[in-house]
Amino acid sequence: MKIEGMSAVVTGAGSGLGAATAAALARAGAKVALLDLKVDAADAVARTCGGAAFQCDVADPASVADALAAVGERHGAARIVVHCAAISIGRVPLVGGDPVARLAAFARQVRINLDGALNVLSLAADAMRRLAPLDDGERGVVVNTASIAAFEGQAGSAAYSASKGGIAALTLPAARELSALGIRVNAIAPGIFDTPMMAGLPDYVRALYLADSVFPKRFGAPAEFAELALAIVANRMLNGEVIRLDGALRLPAAADFLTRAGVLAAPAFND
Ligand SMILES: NC(=O)c1ccc[n+]([C@@H]2O[C@H](COP(=O)([O-])OP(=O)(O)OC[C@H]3O[C@@H](n4cnc5c(N)ncnc54)[C@H](O)[C@@H]3O)[C@@H](O)[C@H]2O)c1
Numbered sequence: 079m080k081i082e083g084m085s086a087v088v089t090g091a092g093s094g095l096g097a098a099t100a101a102a103l104a105r106a107g108a109k110v111a112l113l114d115l116k117v118d119a120a121d122a123v124a125r126t127c128g129g130a131a132f133q134c135d136v137a138d139p140a141s142v143a144d145a146l147a148a149v150g151e152r153h154g155a156a157r158i159v160v161h162c163a164a165i166s167i168g169r170v171p172l173v174g175g176d177p178v179a180r181l182a183a184f185a186r187q188v189r190i191n192l193d194g195a196l197n198v199l200s201l202a203a204d205a206m207r208r209l210a211p212l213d214d215g216e217r218g219v220v221v222n223t224a225s226i227a228a229f230e231g232q233a234g235s236a237a238y239s240a241s242k243g244g245i246a247a248l249t250l251p252a253a254r255e256l257s258a259l260g261i262r263v264n265a266i267a268p269g270i271f272d273t274p275m276m277a278g279l280p281d282y283v284r285a286l287y288l289a290d291s292v293f294p295k296r297f298g299a300p301a302e303f304a305e306l307a308l309a310i311v312a313n314r315m316l317n318g319e320v321i322r323l324d325g326a327l328r329l330p331a332a333a334d335f336l337t338r339a340g341v342l343a344a345p346a347f348n349d
Contacts, residue, residue, distance in 0.1 A: 269324025
């Protein structure tokens with residue numbers, strides 16, 4: 079899909095990968111709506127790159143519906159959606175501790191990351207289906223954000239990995255189901271990117287990830303994620319695919335180095 083002049087929504091646009099994607103879409107001439115729970119952060123990004131900020135909790139269907147309606151009034155219904163909003167609540171140990179607290183932590187992680195993706199996908203698609211078809215009958219494109227943790231989640235990350243695995247797994251069935259409407263669905267599975275989400279990692283963990291990196295031997299830059307998101311939007315043959323963007327990094331099981339570093343003895347629920 080041509081990007082120039084299109085209405086585009088980026089969730090999680092107040093920070094990290096979403097902020098870089100919003101800026102790249104704005105540079106490419108899209109009318110960008112920056113959605114975030116922290117509307118002040120989204121607004122600050124919008125001031126630097128152009129576009130308009132909207133408050134939105136992706137885990138709340140009514141909040142997503144309200145934000146998309148406001149976007150529709152301002153820019154027209156979005157044909158481009160890049161969903162980046164998510165959290166990482168940290169370790170949720172499978173054994174020991176309070177089972178009720180464990181399930182609550184797991185449910186919160188899944189509600190924000192996976193239910194959030196479904197809310198945005200389904201409500202955005204519902205607005206797209208009312209738009210006129212473009213070339214090839216295309217009405218819109220959705221890019222979700224999974225993680226390489228969807229495929230090789232580390233010890234302690236069952237909740238985050240399951241939430242991202244769900245996003246990977248829904249990509250093909252969503253693309254198949256929405257094909258009748260001319261809506262493509264893809265996902266990017268990033269490796270380790272330098273964003274505020276990763277800034278909290280202790281130095282020794284950053285060093286271990288870097289040691290396992292292949293090439294290039296560094297963390298990804300948010301602009302590189304944005305570049306792939308825009309390439310997916312532009313290329314109509316890309317559909318139903320989860321694309322790793324990780325410089326060939328494969329996450330280690332982690333139990334070894336995290337145990338040695340004392341992390342597996344850390345408090346259980348750190349959200
Ligand atoms: N940074 C990495 O290394 C990495 C690796 C793999 C996957 N990811 C994924 O990439 C995406 C972006 O991550 P990031 O590193 O830019 O994170 P980030 O923490 O820098 O940004 C996430 C943004 O999402 C927003 N957000 C959180 N909960 C929300 C909600 N309920 N509703 C609306 N907005 C909400 C936050 O306010 C924040 O602005 C996430 O889906 C993350 O899981 C990141």
